[in-house]
Amino acid sequence: MTFNAIKRLAVDSGLPLHEAALVADMTESGNNPEETRAQLSEFLRVILEESEKQYGKAQDTLTGLTGTNAKKAHDRGVLYHSRFTHVAIVASLSICESNASMGRVVACPTAGASGVIPGIFYALSKENAFPFAHLLPGFILASAIGNVIAAKATLSGAAGGCQAEIGSAAAMGAGALAYLSGGDAETVDSAAALVLKSLLGLVCDPVGGFVEAPCVKRNAIAVTAAISAAELALSGVTSVIPFDETVDAMRRVGQTLPMELRETGLGGLAATRTAKQLVDRIQTRFQKP
Template identity: 50%
Template structure:
């Protein structure tokens, strides 16, 4: 597994192959499988994301009752033309919240990279494919790009909220999605890396503070923020806006910030929003604690 985006960029330059292919070759070595089998597995992952999106139930609530039906509300507002962000970003928002709700309602999702951040990549990928007409093969290539970025983040920092706060979950997912969008839109390896860096920079320091310890509030709605942030970050990089701090150093900063975070805002369900009067009241009601 690559330890830096600089290594992937070096692979792209020296071997004259796409960013996704560098990631795939490393994956094949690690898993001991052929490129064909690896690609088929990754495409299956994308198909599972699509299936999860299509399987959203707009009347379903989570067991706690804290999450459910908001995806339908965003859908209805989008159809009526009420969203200031417009139809395209509206679809991204809608899909992100739907996937987060499906996770909370115990439906099948793809952890990308975690269950708590499962809505970011599918929302971005499914919507851009729908809008731009990319093939499933192109989307699978983009998923490799996302996976390569996620692998570097995991190597240099962490992906779990318990280790580094929500910046490690939503931040990583947003970074992965941003780089993948940059790839789909024709960005080179440098643009891909900078899109990932810009997305992560925007979410540095984000606390993980689930109310009652459940991956519901505010987790579901943060997927919307992560997805939209990915789109804007990709646009910036594609326009030529680069991160002044090198991408790998941005990930290192995320690690340092995560280590400095108090434990009560690292998925313990004690601080942040979970520690507000209403958050405490909900925890006592739902858990008896």
């Protein structure tokens, strides 16, 4: 499955882009589009419900490396960003810190990158008063963008580094935001490509191998990158390299990343002196009865 194929199908059939994505999915997986729509609708419902429930809250996470970031960002309020971006950042941190404390999340596209999509959709719902029915086409399209990446490359940090997880989540979020803001297929393509290009080469190097540092805050930074990419694309800025080819590049970059930088906890930030000290401290924390 390529994004070009979905765009072509939309033109040939006259269907909206997200409907064409559902038809393309049926052709490949055999899944009934109405069942897929219902299932995705349930995922989006949980995303919005959890965002509302966890928003700006402190969490007691498994390792204690994170847990207060959403609350800090929420309590401080807007500094330089728009209200929209601020809400997206706080929602993103909230979901990731909930994930790190064994909360309920939607692994869209993965558990480690589960904060980006809630950031975009919760901000649209809260700040721009998008009703659920208007958000759903964007969520379907986001899933389709992720599916293109899964088919052409990977969504796994262990296989392709963080670019494949949070990078993919950002591409899905940027594409959805551009689409829901009235962007056409080319605008969506550019939005997704622009942010994936910007996160190309991002390594997966969590401290101790745990889904906390830097994963939680990376989700929040990535959601701002996704919003920036959508805004650029909507203003007419195009990606020199189209989305499908950007995904190909991401796959090749992932293949050349050494094992140390693919979710092993051996390279990058995980190999720093501070990380090693923190891991020792976490081990002590776990040994307490």
